[in-house]
Amino acid sequence: MLIEEVTENVVELVEKLNFAEKVERSLELIDKAYKEFGDHLVVANSLGKDSSVIWHLAKQVSPKIRGFIVTTRFKPAETKKFMSEEVARYPELRVFSNDQEIPEKLYETDPDRCCEILKVTPVRNAVREMNVKCWVTGLRSTEGRTRTDYKEIEELDKGLLKLNPILIWYEREVWEYLALNQVLVNPLYGKGYRSLGCSPCTKIAQGEDERAGRWIGTSKCGGECGIHTKPLLDYQI
Numbered sequence: 001m002l003i004e005e006v007t008e009n010v011v012e013l014v015e016k017l018n019f020a021e022k023v024e025r026s027l028e029l030i031d032k033a034y035k036e037f038g039d040h041l042v043v044a045n046s047l048g049k050d051s052s053v054i055w056h057l058a059k060q061v062s063p064k065i066r067g068f069i070v071t072t073r074f075k076p077a078e079t080k081k082f083m084s085e086e087v088a089r090y091p092e093l094r095v096f097s098n099d100q101e102i103p104e105k106l107y108e109t110d111p112d113r114c115c116e117i118l119k120v121t122p123v124r125n126a127v128r129e130m131n132v133k134c135w136v137t138g139l140r141s142t143e144g145r146t147r148t149d150y151k152e153i154e155e156l157d158k159g160l161l162k163l164n165p166i167l168i169w170y171e172r173e174v175w176e177y178l179a180l181n182q183v184l185v186n187p188l189y190g191k192g193y194r195s196l197g198c199s200p201c202t203k204i205a206q207g208e209d210e211r212a213g214r215w216i217g218t219s220k221c222g223g224e225c226g227i228h229t230k231p232l233l234d235y236q237i
């Protein structure tokens with residue numbers, strides 16, 4: 001089983017492998033997982049640069065691999081447009097959202113709750129409705145302070161594996177891959193954003209931490225929406 005095979009130290013791999021070796025390793029991880037899980041392997045596509053890499057890698061392993069996008073009422077117009085274009089190009093991408101009513105400006109008063117309702121709930125629905133046994137994400141360990149402790153393959157929920165095939169890639173290598181393969185990306189990067197999210201919670205930011213522009217001015221600054229930290233199968237709201 002893949003989870004027992006992949007035991008290397010992530011921190012060492014980030015430094016040790018060159019760009020081409022990382023690409024090869026990522027493809028191998030997806031390929032092995034696809035052989036193990038088949039149609040139960042599904043890619044999470046956030047429409048950010050890392051997801052664009054993951055989606056492009058997965059399509060090389062098999063054009064049949066399915067994916068899901070989680071969107072919210074607060075996504076920027078550019079992201080919504082890019083989403084429509086991606087779904088038109090890849091009908092095997094399903095879109096999930098939650099139209100439940102929420103208090104006005106919940107993203108200011110309780111961003112954790114807002115993310116739980118608008119982002120985590122649709123991911124749980126996607127996992128259930130698409131019968132996912134292994135989901136594939138674009139998580140990277142060098143993205144920011146909250147992302148240093150992940151593994152390339154992990155089982156946070158019993159019976160649901162999470163594969164992070166580009167965990168050891170640098171930001172530079174993501175852009176190298178996208179440029180070399182002429183992959184279309186969300187146009188917001190052209191405006192200076194480095195990490196993309198909902199409009200009220202995402203600013204253009206400089207500095208070492210790629211996610212520093214997320215939830216600026218709140219306790220969640222540079223943090224997580226919860227899809228990588230909260231249970232997706234056994235949970236209580």
Ligand code: SF4
Pocket residue numbers: 072074106107110111112114115116118119197198199200201225
């Ligand atoms: S990123 Fe902001 S607006 Fe989007 S779900 Fe989270 S708190 Fe709400």
